[in-house]
Amino acid sequence: MLRRLTDRAASYHHGMDATEPVFFNPLAEGYIDDPWSHLAEIREQDPVHHLLTGQWGLFRYDDTFTLLRDPSLSVDDENIDMERLERAALLEDVDPDDHNRSILNIDPPDHTRLRRLVSKAFTPRTIEALRPMIQRMVDEMLDQMAADGDTDVVERLAFPLPFDVISEMLGMPEADKDLIRDWSGAIVKMIDPVISEEEVAAALDADEKMGAHLAKVIDWKADNRGDDLLTLLLEAEDDGDTMTRRELRDQVSLLFIAGHETTVNLIGTGIRELLRHPDQFELVRAHGMPATGIDELLRWVSPVQITRRVATADIEFRGKRIPKGALILVSLASSNRDPDFWGPTADTLDLARANAGQHVSFGSGIHYCLGASLAKLEAEVAIESFAKRFGQVDIVGEPRWNGRINLRGLDELIVRTH
Numbered sequence: 001m002l003r004r005l006t007d008r009a010a011s012y013h014h015g016m017d018a019t020e021p022v023f024f025n026p027l028a029e030g031y032i033d034d035p036w037s038h039l040a041e042i043r044e045q046d047p048v049h050h051l052l053t054g055q056w057g058l059f060r061y062d063d064t065f066t067l068l069r070d071p072s073l074s075v076d077d078e079n080i081d082m083e084r085l086e087r088a089a090l091l092e093d094v095d096p097d098d099h100n101r102s103i104l105n106i107d108p109p110d111h112t113r114l115r116r117l118v119s120k121a122f123t124p125r126t127i128e129a130l131r132p133m134i135q136r137m138v139d140e141m142l143d144q145m146a147a148d149g150d151t152d153v154v155e156r157l158a159f160p161l162p163f164d165v166i167s168e169m170l171g172m173p174e175a176d177k178d179l180i181r182d183w184s185g186a187i188v189k190m191i192d193p194v195i196s197e198e199e200v201a202a203a204l205d206a207d208e209k210m211g212a213h214l215a216k217v218i219d220w221k222a223d224n225r226g227d228d229l230l231t232l233l234l235e236a237e238d239d240g241d242t243m244t245r246r247e248l249r250d251q252v253s254l255l256f257i258a259g260h261e262t263t264v265n266l267i268g269t270g271i272r273e274l275l276r277h278p279d280q281f282e283l284v285r286a287h288g289m290p291a292t293g294i295d296e297l298l299r300w301v302s303p304v305q306i307t308r309r310v311a312t313a314d315i316e317f318r319g320k321r322i323p324k325g326a327l328i329l330v331s332l333a334s335s336n337r338d339p340d341f342w343g344p345t346a347d348t349l350d351l352a353r354a355n356a357g358q359h360v361s362f363g364s365g366i367h368y369c370l371g372a373s374l375a376k377l378e379a380e381v382a383i384e385s386f387a388k389r390f391g392q393v394d395i396v397g398e399p400r401w402n403g404r405i406n407l408r409g410l411d412e413l414i415v416r417t418h
Contacts, residue, residue: 022038022041022042022045022046023042023046023049023051023052024038024042024049024051024052024057024193025038025052026192026193026194026405027194031405032401032403032404032405032408033401035305035333035408036333036337036347039059039331039333039334039337040334040337042057042059042331042334043059043060043331043334043338046059047059047060047063047318048063048317048318048320048322050320051193051329053085053193053194054085054327055085055193055326055327055328055329056311056322056326056327056328056329057328057329057330057331058317058328058329058330058331058335059331059334059335059338060334060335060338060340061335061336061338061340061341061342061360062340062341063317063318063335064330064331064332064335064360065335065360065364067309067317067328067330068307068309068330068360068363068364068365068367069364069365070309070365071108071365071366072312072313073309073310073311073312073328074107074309074310074311074312075104075105075106075107075111075308075309075310075367076105076106076107076310077105077310079310079312079325080310080325080326080327081323081324081325081326085327102250102251102253102254103115103118103251103254103367103370104254104258104367108366111366111367112366113238113241114243114247114251115366115370116238117233117236117237117238117241117242117243118233118236118251118370119370120232120236121229121232121233121236122370122371122373122374124373127373127374127377128377130165130169130374130377131377131381133165133168134161134165134377134378134381134382135381135385137161137164137165138157138161138381138382138385138386139385141156141157141160141161142157142385142386142389144156145157145417146389146390146417149416149417150396150414150415150416151414151415151417152412152413152414152415153267153268153271153272153386153410153413153414153415154264154268154410154411154412154413155412157267157271157382157386158263158264158265158267158268158271158382158410158413159177159181159264159268160177161263161267161378161382162259162260162263162264162267162375162378163177163180163181163256163260165374165378166255166256166259166260169228169229170221170228170229170230170252170255171221171226171227171228171229171230171231172217172221172230180210180213180256182206183206183207183209183210183213184206184210184256184257184260184261185261185402185404186199186202186203186205186206187203187206187207187210187257188257188258188261188404188406188407189202189203189404190203191306191308191406191407192404192405192406193306193329193405193406194405210253210256210257211249211253214249214252214253214256215245215249217230217252218230218234218245218248218249218252221234222234230252233248233251233252234248255371259371259374259375261407261409262303262304262375262407263303263374263375263378263379264409265301265303265402265407265408265409265410266294266297266298266301266303266375266379267378267379267382267383268409268410268413269301269303269408269409269410270294270297270301270379270383271383271386271413271415272395272399272410272413273297273300273301273349274297274383274387275393275394275395275415276395277349280349280350280351281387281393283351283352284351284383284384284387284388285387285388285391288384288388289351289380289383289384290351290352292351292352292353292354292356292357293351293352293356293380294376294379294380294383295353295356295357295359295376296349296350296351296352296353296356296359297349297351297379297383298336298356298359298361298362298376299336299337299342299353299356299359299361300336300349302332302333302336302361302408303361303407303408303409304332304361304406304407305331305332305333305405305406305407305408306329306330306331306332306333306405306406307329307330307332307363308327308328308329308330309328309330310325310326310327310328311323311324311325311326311328312324332360332361332363333408335360336359336360336361341358390417390418391418392417392418393415393416393417393418394415394416394418395413395414395415396414396415396416397414399412399413399414400412400413
């Protein structure tokens with residue numbers, strides 16, 4: 001499919017003149033390094049966009065906010081009219097009986113039921129109680145980074161922190177971080193708008209291995225219960241209703257994959273952006289993270305670039321009809337930089353921005369990210385502690401991006417601390 005898309009894009013581009021609209025092409029050279037200029041072109045010229053791969057895209061903040069808060073739309077892939085999608089042929093090997101049952105992929109009433117059960121483990125009091133543990137972990141990681149001299153922020157801080165936090169919360173036995181990191185990285189490629197045959201095969205293989213691993217962990221925990229999140233999820237009950245083992249496995253998988261990956265991206269890219277904006281880095285170093293600081297970093301870096309909905313009936317945006325069954329890709333990244341909403345400073349990083357909390361990086365509506373408060377707490381402690389610990393930090397060489405269109409982040413950020 002990548003080759004077909006590239007050929008179609010080249011043909012389309014060849015026939016364009018300067019007055020014709022652009023088209024969304026995340027395969028364009030330089031897109032992963034800097035998607036913002038391309039997103040701005042789409043947002044300005046064709047914000048309700050019919051993609052070459054068959055999906056529809058929304059790129060303006062107001063449209064995004066309206067769509068995400070519409071409870072009539074679906075997140076269940078079973079409602080997609082697959083004949084409209086270029087990627088449909090790639091998904092023929094996906095077992096329809098192996099439908100993911102995480103709260104990210106199901107509609108009410110099942111979503112309401114599972115969210116009510118899972119939310120019992122994510123109360124504000126529960127999350128805030130994790131602060132001392134997170135601070136201890138961060139301090140130990142920063143000690144090691146200080147000893148390293150030149151050190152990789154992703155390897156030493158951004159990746160291990162959310163992994164260790166969720167493992168500690170779940171009360172899981174010691175796990176192979178590198179193995180789970182590889183599985184997770186392969187699986188999340190499935191949510192990119194463009195994906196190759198090889199990436200689909202790798203994702204399906206990784207998903208099977210991750211599922212088998214987590215099933216064993218849940219069986220172990222059932223016999224070794226404790227004061228931890230996984231025990232709480234095993235025992236979560238609402239009027240006699242509990243999660244099945246399959247449902248529980250999919251919620252834990254979601255925590256490790258979507259929750260972990262996005263927090264890695266927020267911490268890694270957040271630190272890079274502060275280092276690229278010395279005035280903002282100095283603000284954190286001297287005075288601590290402003291109350292709106294993490295929300296502004298979430299707006300600025302958009303750790304999740306795209307989310308999706310499925311049209312359950314024909315809908316209209318800006319005079320364009322999106323048909324029932326269409327997969328709608330919602331550009332959170334573009335919406336988070338839309339000057340029609342954010343004003344003339346949309347392309348300015350301002351940790352004191354008063355309305356930064358209105359970003360859409362966690363979505364909105366009934367599918368608002370359940371782990372938002374945990375991700376913000378981890379990022380706050382990690383980034384503020386990093387800035388206060390090191391008075392001067394220089395980026396060494398060029399950062400290496402993870403190559404993902406949706407969960408965009410860094411694989412490597414080498415810094416020299418002083």
